Amino acid sequence: MIDLDKWQEIFSSLSRHKLRTILTALSVWWGIFMLVILLGFGKGLQNSATRNFSNDAENVLYIWADQTSVPYKGLPAGRFIGYTSPDLEAIKGLEGTKRTSARFNMSGNYFIAYKNKSLAYRVQCVPPEHYYIENPILTSGRFLNQTDMDLRRKVVVMGEAVREELFKEDEDPLGEYLEIKGIKFQIVGVFTEGKKRETERVYLPLSTAQRIDGTEDVHTMIVDMGKANYEEAMVIEESVRQELSTRLKIAPNDRQAIGIHNDAENFKEISLVMTFLNIFIWFVGIGSIIAGVIGVSNIMLIIVKERTKEIGVRKALGATPNSIISMIVQESVFLTSIAGYLGLACGMGVIFAIQKVMEINEAELEFFHNPEVDIKLVLVALLILIISGAVAGLIPAIQAARINPVTAMKS
Amino acid sequence: MISLQNIRKSYHTDYNSLEVLKGIDLTINQGEFVSIMGSSGSGKSTLLNILGLLDEFDSGEYLLNDAAMDNLSQKQAAMYRNQLLGFVFQSFNLLNFKTAMENVALPLYYQKVDRKKRQALALDYLDRVGLKEWAHHLPTQLSGGQQQRVAIARSLITSPKVILADEPTGALDSKTSHDVMEIFKEVNREGITMIIVTHEEDIAKMTNRIIYLKDGLIEKEETGTISQT
Ligand SMILES: Nc1ncnc2c1ncn2[C@@H]1O[C@H](COP(=O)(O)OP(=O)(O)OP(=O)(O)O)[C@@H](O)[C@H]1O
Ligand SMILES: [Mg+2]
Numbered sequence: 094m095i096d097l098d099k100w101q102e103i104f105s106s107l108s109r110h111k112l113r114t115i116l117t118a119l120s121v122w123w124g125i126f127m128l129v130i131l132l133g134f135g136k137g138l139q140n141s142a143t144r145n146f147s148n149d150a151e152n153v154l155y156i157w158a159d160q161t162s163v164p165y166k167g168l169p170a171g172r173f174i175g176y177t178s179p180d181l182e183a184i185k186g187l188e189g190t191k192r193t194s195a196r197f198n199m200s201g202n203y204f205i206a207y208k209n210k211s212l213a214y215r216v217q218c219v220p221p222e223h224y225y226i227e228n229p230i231l232t233s234g235r236f237l238n239q240t241d242m243d244l245r246r247k248v249v250v251m252g253e254a255v256r257e258e259l260f261k262e263d264e265d266p267l268g269e270y271l272e273i274k275g276i277k278f279q280i281v282g283v284f285t286e287g288k289k290r291e292t293e294r295v296y297l298p299l300s301t302a303q304r305i306d307g308t309e310d311v312h313t314m315i316v317d318m319g320k321a322n323y324e325e326a327m328v329i330e331e332s333v334r335q336e337l338s339t340r341l342k343i344a345p346n347d348r349q350a351i352g353i354h355n356d357a358e359n360f361k362e363i364s365l366v367m368t369f370l371n372i373f374i375w376f377v378g379i380g381s382i383i384a385g386v387i388g389v390s391n392i393m394l395i396i397v398k399e400r401t402k403e404i405g406v407r408k409a410l411g412a413t414p415n416s417i418i419s420m421i422v423q424e425s426v427f428l429t430s431i432a433g434y435l436g437l438a439c440g441m442g443v444i445f446a447i448q449k450v451m452e453i454n455e456a457e458l459e460f461f462h463n464p465e466v467d468i469k470l471v472l473v474a475l476l477i478l479i480i481s482g483a484v485a486g487l488i489p490a491i492q493a494a495r496i497n498p499v500t501a502m503k504s
Numbered sequence: 505m506i507s508l509q510n511i512r513k514s515y516h517t518d519y520n521s522l523e524v525l526k527g528i529d530l531t532i533n534q535g536e537f538v539s540i541m542g543s544s545g546s547g548k549s550t551l552l553n554i555l556g557l558l559d560e561f562d563s564g565e566y567l568l569n570d571a572a573m574d575n576l577s578q579k580q581a582a583m584y585r586n587q588l589l590g591f592v593f594q595s596f597n598l599l600n601f602k603t604a605m606e607n608v609a610l611p612l613y614y615q616k617v618d619r620k621k622r623q624a625l626a627l628d629y630l631d632r633v634g635l636k637e638w639a640h641h642l643p644t645q646l647s648g649g650q651q652q653r654v655a656i657a658r659s660l661i662t663s664p665k666v667i668l669a670d671e672p673t674g675a676l677d678s679k680t681s682h683d684v685m686e687i688f689k690e691v692n693r694e695g696i697t698m699i700i701v702t703h704e705e706d707i708a709k710m711t712n713r714i715i716y717l718k719d720g721l722i723e724k725e726e727t728g729t730i731s732q733t
Contacts, residue, residue: 098619109601406597409558410658411586411614413579495578498558502597 103424113399117392117425118432121478124385125433128378128474129440133447133466135374139367140465152318152326153226154333155354156184165344174341174350177309183336184314189329191319194223195311199274199302205251205295206272207259214255215294216273218302226315227286234267234282241281241298248301249278252292253285271295274305318357326357378474385478390485393425397489404493405501414494418487425486426479433475441466505665505697506532506555511564513550524550525561526720534665537689537698539708539728542717548701549670551717555699556589556668557581569665586614590659590696592669596651598643598658604630605639608658615662629657633687649680656687660696667691669700673707685710 107114161172176195185193197218204211217223224236232253241248249271260266270277278297286292303309318329334351337343343350397404404417444466493501508530514523524547532538540548553559554566557573566573569588576584585591590611598607609626617625630636633653635646643651652672659667669688673681685707692698700711708714709728716723 098613098616101619102613105606106601402597403599406599407610407614408582409556409585409591409597410611411582411662413582413614415579416614497560499553502593 099420099423103420103427106420106424107428113392113396114428117389117396117428117482118435120388120392121385121429121432121482122436122439124381124388124478125436125471125475126440127381129437129466129471130443131374131378131381132470133440133444135370136465136467138370152321153356154316154318154326154330155356156314156316156333156337157312157352159350159352161343161347162349163344163347165347166342168342174343176311176314176337176341178303178311179309180337180340181311181314183340184316184333187329187332187336189318189321189325189332190316192222192225192317194220194226194315194317195299196223196313196315197299197302197311199306201274203274205255205259207269210259212255212258214252216297216302217294218297218299220299222317223296223315226317227291229284229286229292231282231284233265234280236282236284237296237298242300245301245304246298247276247278248281249273249295249297250282250284251280251295253283254289254292255295256283273297276305321357323357323361326355330355382474382477386481386485389425389429389478389482393421393482393485394489397421397486397493401493401496401501401504405496405498405504408494408498408501414491417494418490421486421490421493422483425482429479429482430475433478437471437475440471505534505536505569506530506699507565507567508555509565511551511554511561511566513547513554513559513561524720525554527564528720528722530715530722532697532699534697535692535695536713537692537711537728538700538713538715539711540699540701540715540717541703541705541708542723546717547720548717552668552670552699552701555666556591557585558591582614586611586662588665590662590664590667592652592655592659592667592672592700594671594674596643596648596655596675598651598654600643603640603642604635604646604654607643607654608661611658611662625661626657629661630654632660633657647680648675649677649683652676652680652684653687656684656691660691664696666697666699669698671701671703673702673704678706681707 156176158174158176161168161170161174164170178195181193181195184190199216199218203216205214205216206212219237220242221237221239229236229250229252231250234250236250237248240246251266251271256266259271260269266280266283269280271280272278273295284292299311316329316333318326321329330353334353335345337351338345338347341350400421404412407417408414448465508528511525511528511530512523513525514521516522528551540551542548550559554561555568557568557576561574568584571584573584591597598604599610602610605623605626608629609622612622612625627636627639630639633656635650635653635657638646638650638654643654646654652675656672659669667688672688673684676684681704688698688700689710698711700707702708711728714726714728716725
């Protein structure tokens with residue numbers, strides 16, 4: 094009963110002083126609101142960066158074949174080189190390569206056909222290890238496996254986009270056959286990816302495709318370097334170059350024949366950007382909290398000053414110093430909590446709305462993905478604001494509660 | 505009820521110190537209606553504030569209701585003020601954001617009386633000073649005389665033993681002043697000790713004992729028009 098009374102007293106005091114209540118509330122609300130929005134957007138940027146770059150294996154070498162630019166061991170410059178499966182095996186044995194994969198493109202023009210429909214989507218012929226390079230999400234069935242590879246099975250794993258084009262929503266494609274180059278491949282899996290564009294393809298076992306074309310060639314070789322750092326990645330790239338140069342009789346100083354794209358270079362840039370982004374977010378976030386703290390402290394100081402006379406009157410009527418202090422502190426805590434909570438709710442609302450709008454429009458922005466907010470962080474910020482509001486109220490409240498009522502009433 | 509012995513009080517500022525009360529001896533019995541007069545700066549307000557435990561004295565002895573009032577903690581002083589004393593000020597000192605009724609009820613809040621009971625009692629006391637219809641008005645919507653009556657109701661609500669009033673009619677015209685004094689007399693007839701500070705001779709005359717202060721000492725005493733019952 095007594096406690097309820099105290100709340101009624103607090104509530105009436107706040108509601109009768111609308112302007113100062115609104116001002117205090119606004120500064121807390123704004124601080125928390127901005128923090129939430131900021132963290133949300135920061136997270137959105139970060140998520141898009143991680144989605145674009147680290148959903149796939151992070152440290153990868155892509156190796157393609159080109160023309161020699163230096164004559165070597167009696168062989169002329171301008172010779173076209175090409176890789177074969179034994180080259181891939183050789184690279185697999187090198188130090189620092191966690192896994193290897195390869196791509197082979199079958200010759201000629203062909204379509205992906207099912208019943209009377211046909212599509213011109215890409216047909217990628219890869220070994221089972223390719224799973225770890227692209228990290229597709231299997232919505233049904235499985236990816237290619239070693240047995241498919243060993244037995245050169247005629248099986249296919251198709252992308253979600255392909256399924257949508259060729260099958261009805263309620264149809265189960267597993268076990269059905271796609272026809273490619275006049276050969277029927279049994280569907281063993283369906284996969285999806287973060288970006289829809291990347292599901293406009295099917296995967297065939299590398300060995301099966303090679304047999305169809307009657308060749309041992311591979312067109313692109315891929316090396317997963319695991320957790321190698323930038324320097325290590327450079328060393329691995331160099332050893333791959335050496336190995337291939339020896340095997341294919343290429344001059345060691347020929348930088349053109351063996352084309353290599355090293356992800357580590359990208360990755361270095363990205364992690365630098367992420368670090369800056371993080372620093373920026375923290376900087377602005379802490380700034381907005383400090384601004385909030387200063388705002389609340391200032392207003393509490395003014396409020397207590399403004400209320401000195403009231404405090405004197407209350408004391409004359411029998412208020413103890415403690416009851417005065419607790420009144421002011423509780424008002425401050427109550428106000429900052431409510432305002433902070435509203436700021437949190439509004440901020441989350443905005444973030445949520447953005448998420449929804451993006452979902453509905455299937456908007457896929459390169460630089461912005463799935464904004465989310467670390468609630469724990471925001472709660473800590475809110476706590477800091479509440480405590481600083483309490484402390485900011487506490488110090489002048491203690492002073493005001495101490496001066497004698499006559500002096501207080503004169504002010 | 506009240507007994508002062510050799511009460512001294514001085515104020516210290518940055519440059520000098522000023523002795524305002526230079527040894528006050530005074531006894532006031534329960535049910536008396538006392539007025540304190542004296543020229544400006546003679547120490548009337550200071551004395552009343554000390555009596556009201558709103559200010560501390562430097563030396564001497566003060567007995568209120570047979571209890572010694574020296575070295576009180578703020579909390580003890582607050583308790584005595586709340587339970588034994590009622591105050592009426594020249595400038596009313598009502599809280600502007602509270603209605604008349606809430607102002608009157610405020611002392612009971614610090615006695616932890618429950619809200620409904622508090623408000624019912626506040627209405628009773630407002631009725632006594634003839635302001636029941638104004639219960640839900642804010643002080644700014646009331647005239648000076650009405651505000652002072654609200655303040656009186658507030659001082660009465662805790663049924664104090666002593667009411668202290670510092671120039672309660674100082675801001676009022678003579679008609680309203682007399683109305684206020686009528687209320688005081690009535691309160692006094694119920695046995696509550698009244699002590700008022702005033703500048704006005706005719707107001708002082710309405711009490712039963714007039715104390716003249718001069719330069720921090722009691723100069724003389726006179727008997728007023730109303731006799732003690
Ligand atoms: N807080 C204070 N600090 C310093 N000096 C003070 C303080 N309060 C009062 N005084 C001084 O003490 C003296 C007595 O003041 P007090 O208010 O008691 O006079 P008073 O008799 O009530 O005068 P008035 O009739 O003008 O109200 C005055 O000279 C005043 O300046
Ligand atoms: Mg005075």
